Amino acid sequence: MNDFNRGYPAQAPARADMAVDAGLRAFMLGVYNKLALGLVVAGALAYVTGNVPAVGQYLFAETAQGGVGYTPLGMIVAFAPLAMLFGSMFFMKNPTAGAVNLLYWAVVATIGAGLGVVFLVYTGTSIASTFFVTAAAFGALSLWGYTTKKDMSGWGTFLIMGVIGLIIAMVVNMFLANPLMYFVINALGVLIFSGLIAYDTQRLKMTYYALGGDKAAMGVATGFGALALFINFVNLFQFLLAFMGGRE
Numbered sequence: 001m002n003d004f005n006r007g008y009p010a011q012a013p014a015r016a017d018m019a020v021d022a023g024l025r026a027f028m029l030g031v032y033n034k035l036a037l038g039l040v041v042a043g044a045l046a047y048v049t050g051n052v053p054a055v056g057q058y059l060f061a062e063t064a065q066g067g068v069g070y071t072p073l074g075m076i077v078a079f080a081p082l083a084m085l086f087g088s089m090f091f092m093k094n095p096t097a098g099a100v101n102l103l104y105w106a107v108v109a110t111i112g113a114g115l116g117v118v119f120l121v122y123t124g125t126s127i128a129s130t131f132f133v134t135a136a137a138f139g140a141l142s143l144w145g146y147t148t149k150k151d152m153s154g155w156g157t158f159l160i161m162g163v164i165g166l167i168i169a170m171v172v173n174m175f176l177a178n179p180l181m182y183f184v185i186n187a188l189g190v191l192i193f194s195g196l197i198a199y200d201t202q203r204l205k206m207t208y209y210a211l212g213g214d215k216a217a218m219g220v221a222t223g224f225g226a227l228a229l230f231i232n233f234v235n236l237f238q239f240l241l242a243f244m245g246g247r248e
Contacts, residue, residue: 042112050119097219
């Protein structure tokens with residue numbers, strides 16, 4: 001920092017720090033605003049697909065055991081976000097803000113439509129209460145990730161490996177239908193995505209500093225940041241709902 005102090009009065013660093021802090025706050029606010037709007041859109045779509053039979057019949061169907069399952073179209077919608085995320089790794093080598101925004105809203109729309117199933121399985125009261133608990137937990141975890149001095153860069157690999165292991169365990173338990181394994185999966189899911197919320201928030205903060213004011217790059221980072229936090233929020237909500245949700 002001493003190299004930047006030469007030739008400036010004593011107050012200059014403070015003003016510079018204030019400018020950086022203001023820019024960081026504006027950047028993070030842009031991420032959170034996009035996230036909030038995405039949650040509103042996803043929630044509206046989930047409500048429609050879960051509560052309007054004329055729409056929901058194309059995505060959901062009653063199983064032979066009396067439960068709720070997906071129609072062929074519903075399966076496509078359910079797995080479309082995963083396909084789009086993996087596809088973006090190969091087809092978006094040099095992403096633009098517009099392309100990332102398109103990816104974000106496509107993922108939001110498909111996840112939202114698929115989430116309609118929760119309205120068919122859980123009571124409206126438990127869905128609402130779990131959403132508010134998730135929002136409160138998200139706010140606290142994200143604030144901690146933003147303000148903590150602890151370097152969480154080493155968490156990334158561990159958490160991603162946890163997500164992969166979680167997906168494998170969920171697929172295996174689809175065939176085993178083991179209640180204890182189901183409980184463990186949900187407990188680990190809460191822990192892993194709680195960690196990812198804090199980790200991704202700090203990563204976004206560090207990304208802002210690394211970009212050095214590049215407007216185009218920050219537009220891309222805003223979209224990817226909102227996408228990461230949106231996925232974390234939705235997954236935390238679903239895992240908490242497995243514990244807190246009252247079934248219909």
